[in-house]
Amino acid sequence: MNIIAFLSFTILIITILTLVFGVIAYFLYKARENKKAVNQSSYEDMLKELDSDYIFLTDSVQLTSKDDEN
Amino acid sequence: MKKIAIIISLASLFFIAGYSFYDLVHTSIQGKFVQFSIILVITFTLIIIIRYITLIFFSILKNIQKTKDDVEPRICTETVSILVPAYNEDMVIEASIRSLLTQTYPYIEVLVIDDGSKDRTYEYAKRFEHVDGFKSVKVLTKPNGGKSRALNFGIEHCSGELIMVVDADSKLEPNAVELLVQSFNKPDIAAVAGSVSVINRNNTWANLQALEYIEGLNMVRNAQAYLQLVNIIPGPIGMFRKSALDKVGGYDHDTYAEDCDLTLKLIAEGYKIDFEPDAIAYTEAPEDLLDLIKQRYRWTRGILQAIRKHKEYLFNLRKRPSTSFVLWYMLFEAIFWPFMDFWSSVFFIYISATTGLSSLIVYWWAMFTVLDMAGALYCLLVTKEQLKLVFYAILYRLYFIGIINVSKIFATIEEWFNIEMSWGKLERKGRL
Numbered sequence: 001m002n003i004i005a006f007l008s009f010t011i012l013i014i015t016i017l018t019l020v021f022g023v024i025a026y027f028l029y030k031a032r033e034n035k036k037a038v039n040q041s042s043y044e045d046m047l048k049e050l051d052s053d054y055i056f057l058t059d060s061v062q063l064t065s066k067d068d069e070n
Numbered sequence: 071m072k073k074i075a076i077i078i079s080l081a082s083l084f085f086i087a088g089y090s091f092y093d094l095v096h097t098s099i100q101g102k103f104v105q106f107s108i109i110l111v112i113t114f115t116l117i118i119i120i121r122y123i124t125l126i127f128f129s130i131l132k133n134i135q136k137t138k139d140d141v142e143p144r145i146c147t148e149t150v151s152i153l154v155p156a157y158n159e160d161m162v163i164e165a166s167i168r169s170l171l172t173q174t175y176p177y178i179e180v181l182v183i184d185d186g187s188k189d190r191t192y193e194y195a196k197r198f199e200h201v202d203g204f205k206s207v208k209v210l211t212k213p214n215g216g217k218s219r220a221l222n223f224g225i226e227h228c229s230g231e232l233i234m235v236v237d238a239d240s241k242l243e244p245n246a247v248e249l250l251v252q253s254f255n256k257p258d259i260a261a262v263a264g265s266v267s268v269i270n271r272n273n274t275w276a277n278l279q280a281l282e283y284i285e286g287l288n289m290v291r292n293a294q295a296y297l298q299l300v301n302i303i304p305g306p307i308g309m310f311r312k313s314a315l316d317k318v319g320g321y322d323h324d325t326y327a328e329d330c331d332l333t334l335k336l337i338a339e340g341y342k343i344d345f346e347p348d349a350i351a352y353t354e355a356p357e358d359l360l361d362l363i364k365q366r367y368r369w370t371r372g373i374l375q376a377i378r379k380h381k382e383y384l385f386n387l388r389k390r391p392s393t394s395f396v397l398w399y400m401l402f403e404a405i406f407w408p409f410m411d412f413w414s415s416v417f418f419i420y421i422s423a424t425t426g427l428s429s430l431i432v433y434w435w436a437m438f439t440v441l442d443m444a445g446a447l448y449c450l451l452v453t454k455e456q457l458k459l460v461f462y463a464i465l466y467r468l469y470f471i472g473i474i475n476v477s478k479i480f481a482t483i484e485e486w487f488n489i490e491m492s493w494g495k496l497e498r499k500g501r502l
Contacts, residue, residue: 008432
């Protein structure tokens with residue numbers, strides 16, 4: 001195999017891997033940021049999300065004031 | 071006469087290139103997609119080569135001009151207010167303030183603006199508060215509102231004729247302020263950018279960025295400075311004339327690249343923006359890939375937001391030629407280049423898949439790598455940096471720029487569709 005063909009093959013493979021890896025890395029970054037955003041939710045954001053006046057933290061179940069009403 | 075020679079040279083180059091494409095397209099390879107792609111790839115390649123040559127040429131001219139100007143240093147007595155906006159920077163804030171206090175320039179007022187940090191930034195910064203002759207440190211705090219609001223808050227509370235803005239994770243060379251002040255030798259110079267250097271060169275990603283900062287950012291700024299049209303005053307080191315900032319209304323809050331937006335506002339107002347390569351700020355570069363993508367994603371979207379905000383100048387060539395030129399250049403770097411690079415890679419993969427392995431990809435890659443290495447060598451020699459960084463140019467072209475371009479393309483698409491984004495603050499490692 002001549003050197004140019006070998007280099008062509010190597011660079012081609014690296015180019016393909018780079019593009020695929022670039023796309024994967026971008027989505028990994030997005031997933032990490034989304035996870036962080038959820039972890040950094042404020043008390044007020046959680047209240048809004050639960051549509052409740054209180055947040056009850058328990059081991060297995062999350063109760064809200066609406067549950068109490070029921 | 072010089073202009074005519076340049077025009078004739080460029081015209082000849084375009085004619086030869088055009089004839090070569092025509093010949094290539096009509097004689098050897100068939101198929102509309104392939105023909106179109108070949109024209110696109112060769113045009114792109116030519117533009118990049120011309121860009122490289124032009125930038126190096128202007129950079130050399132700027133260095134010659136600077137050597138000539140260095141003969142008579144100006145006596146400066148202006149007070150410089152150094153603004154340090156800080157949000158959760160307790161890892162680095164002390165080192166940053168210390169580097170400001172060791173500056174050789176005597177008339178300095180340091181203002182740390184704590185932007186509602188949740189850590190001990192305010193407490194650590196407060197320890198440095200004092201007044202000592204012409205030098206003083208003052209620590210202000212305000213509810214969290216973002217970097218641009220923190221900077222405007224600092225501008226309102228400072229007293230200097232010149233305002234320097236540094237990031238809380240930057241560390242300055244002792245003569246940085248002195249050199250920047252020297253550059254304000256004409257009344258129409260509104261701002262001067264300094265050089266940014268990567269301090270944490272402890273892995274391949276950081277070394278690749280170190281090379282990129284020297285070749286891709288500092289050399290470009292040096293070339294732009296020949297025309298006094300530097301398009302971005304970097305966050306880690308930049309100095310502004312207060313009167314100019316007041317005239318354009320300080321920082322706006324509607325983009326994620328407030329430094330770029332402010333520079334464009336100053337250029338649109340007719341001011342000149344210079345660059346001082348010897349005024350150096352060291353900064354922490356992201357050490358892992360996801361942090362790097364996070365940074366580049368924000369830069370790309372921020373720059374696109376700034377371009378969109380000033381888009382009326384894009385086609386205002388007659389009234390504001392300099393602003394229009396800067397905007398087109400930024401558009402090229404932010405959109406055209408990443409898309410074309412990606413397109414070229416896809417094209418080479420397509421050609422190899424349909425017609426067998428093509429040696430074109432080697433020549434294309436080798437040409438850009440040689441260009442990168444030549445550019446890198448020139449920059450490293452001029453800046454007296456570590457020469458070993460030249461070899462990173464091979465990795466830079468091999469995979470670094472490809473991965474970064476993918477994230478830039480996604481950022482462009484998301485900006486196009488106005489998808490919500492956040493500031494994306496990087497976690498500091500405390501390497502200063």
